[in-house]
Amino acid sequence: MSLLNAPVFLVATDGQFGRHGLTVSEICSVSLSSPTLLFYINRDNISYEAF
Template sequence: MASCAAGVHVITTDGEAGRYGITMTAVTSVTDEPPTVMLCINREAAIIPILTANRDLCINTLSDGQQDIAEHFAGMTNLSPEERFEYHIWHRGQNGQLEVEGALAHLHGSITDYREVGTHYVFFVEMNEIKVNDTHPPALLYFRRAFRYLE
């Protein structure tokens, strides 16, 4: 899969179970009606119990100038999960979920179903708020184990 270029996203969730975020590339559109996205997350990821309890989330699609955010939430820096939220400007969507300023898109939704498949959980998330950045900065990609950008 390292030879497949993919968009870079930071998934955030905030609720009764706590606040957490994770960098992901395994984010895929499933259907337009209802607007649904699929997330594939390793069963061992610390976000799993928080995400399954909170159920609401935001998919922040990162632009080329946001590689530092991707690195923070991928655990590539020495920041704790809480400190990762201190280094960027955040806003809240209608469902209260955190969106990082400057992202290409903010896709807010709720988990409608999830399944265990091998080493991962596959989450189905129905979108209830979609915001797109009108300035059209280049996209941040991950390809051959390195961050790249696409205009």
């Protein structure tokens, strides 16, 4: 699995916890009228609280 090529997306925020970013391998469009994306973060991820 470590050699599997897959698209990677950069997700970033500049919220109340400051600037944070992470890469995700799966992302889904939820709405076109107001651009909204869906992605999941593991609770053990260092950036979990920021998102």
